[in-house]
Amino acid sequence: MTIWLIGGTSESVSLSKALSSLSLPCVISVTTPAALDLYPSHPCLKVVAGFITPHTLSHFCIINGIKIIIDASHPYAVEISRLAMSCDLPYLRYERKPVEGDDSTLELDSFPALLDAHYLAGERVLLTVGCKALGLFKAWHDRSCLFARVLPVVNSIIAAGSAGFTSDRLIALRPPIGEDLERAIWLGWNISTVVTKANGAAGGEEVKRKLARELGVSLIVIRRPPVIYPRQTDKINDVISFCKSYYSYV
Numbered sequence: 500m501t502i503w504l505i506g507g508t509s510e511s512v513s514l515s516k517a518l519s520s521l522s523l524p525c526v527i528s529v530t531t532p533a534a535l536d537l538y539p540s541h542p543c544l545k546v547v548a549g550f551i552t553p554h555t556l557s558h559f560c561i562i563n564g565i566k567i568i569i570d571a572s573h574p575y576a577v578e579i580s581r582l583a584m585s586c587d588l589p590y591l592r593y594e595r596k597p598v599e600g601d602d603s604t605l606e607l608d609s610f611p612a613l614l615d616a617h618y619l620a621g622e623r624v625l626l627t628v629g630c631k632a633l634g635l636f637k638a639w640h641d642r643s644c645l646f647a648r649v650l651p652v653v654n655s656i657i658a659a660g661s662a663g664f665t666s667d668r669l670i671a672l673r674p675p676i677g678e679d680l681e682r683a684i685w686l687g688w689n690i691s692t693v694v695t696k697a698n699g700a701a702g703g704e705e706v707k708r709k710l711a712r713e714l715g716v717s718l719i720v721i722r723r724p725p726v727i728y729p730r731q732t733d734k735i736n737d738v739i740s741f742c743k744s745y746y747s748y749v
Contacts, residue, residue, distance in 0.1 A: 500566040501526055502742055505579055506546075509675070510595055511571035512537050517735055519544050523742055526563045533652045556582060567745055569593060569738055574723045575629070575696060584729065591741045592728035595699035604708055604718045606697070610635050613694065618719060619643045622692040625685065627707075628721065629696070630655040633662035646688050648672060678706050685714060692717040 502518065502525040504511060511527065518525045519541035527538055527546045538546045551559055559565070567589040572579050574594055584590055600606055607613050610632060619639055626636060626647045633647055640663045647664050649655040651671035659669050670684065681703070685693070693711065697720050698704050704720070711718035732738065 500524070500745065501564045503528065503560070503563065503565045503568045503583070505568070505570045505572040505583060506538070507534060507576065508571055508573055508595075510593060514569065514571055514593065514735060514738060515539060515544060517739055518742065521739070521743070523746060524564075526565065528559075531652065531654065533650070551579065551582065553582060553585075556586070560586065560588070567591075567742065569742070570728075574698065577724045577726055580726060580728070589741075589745070590729060591738060592731040593735075593738050594731060594733060596733040597697060597699055597723070598704045598708065600720075601708065601712075603712050604720055606720045606722055608722050610721060613719060613721065614639070618717075619645075619692060619694075622717070623688065623690050624692045624694060625688065625690045627693065627695045627703075630658035630662075633659055633664065637663050644668075646670070646690070648676075648684070674703055676703050676706070678710065681706055682710055682714070685710060685716060690716060692719065694719045694721070696721050697723045 502523060504514060504525050504527045506527045506529045515525065515527055515538045519539055522543050524543050527544060528551060529535065529546065529548050530550055532548045535546050535548055538544065565588065568583050568586060569591055570580050570583050571593045614635060620642050623644045624646065626633065626645060630649045636645060639645060646668045647659050648670050649659050651673055656671060693707060693716055695704065695707055707718055710716065
């Protein structure tokens with residue numbers, strides 16, 4: 500009986516450490532090889548990289564003996580969440596608590612809601628939205644001065660280049676980004692607008708909101724996609740209790 504922990508977030512790393520301390524057998528799935536080294540080395544943990552699809556899901560669950568699923572994937576990785584929920588297995592969603600909004604931040608439901616308007620026109624814009632979304636902004640290079648922050652991995656940098664970002668408009672850093680460094684980036688590039696996702700405190704959203712108020716920078720937050728989970732928590736203890744309920748020897 501094995502736990503499938505859907506990883507790729509700092510929360511999933513914390514969960515993997517908690518599960519390993521209890522010696523609960525766990526397979527952690529991540530999408531890129533670069534994420535493999537983020538997880539602890541432990542006899543009860545197995546970390547695999549690659550995309551799980553509707554065609555490979557059944558085989559993945561069978562060969563790994565999956566009996567329960569802990570979904571700690573990124574809030575915007577809705578495809579893998581929906582795929583996991585389609586399994587006839589006990590499922591628990593673990594998601595970082597959202598940051599409370601304020602009047603100084605513009606929150607939008609989607610990227611089209613942003614790009615179909617004129618919020619970015621003539622602005623010096625820092626995008627912290629992930630490399631997959633950068634292509635959506637390609638047509639805006641002539642209408643604003645765009646900068647992007649991506650993960651320091653080859654695929655992210657290639658995607659940014661394909662989206663029109665030259666080396667002087669690109670910075671590669673792995674989160675979390677501290678307040679001092681975040682401030683230095685905004686001031687160094689003379690940023691007037693920041694676009695980010697609703698990533699919660701662990702994703703640096705609180706820091707961005709604080710700096711936006713302090714520096715008078717416009718902050719635009721793209722809300723999380725609406726997904727209805729059968730069971731959800733933001734507490735690690737709830738996850739541990741859920742897992743332990745299926746293991747009589749713990």
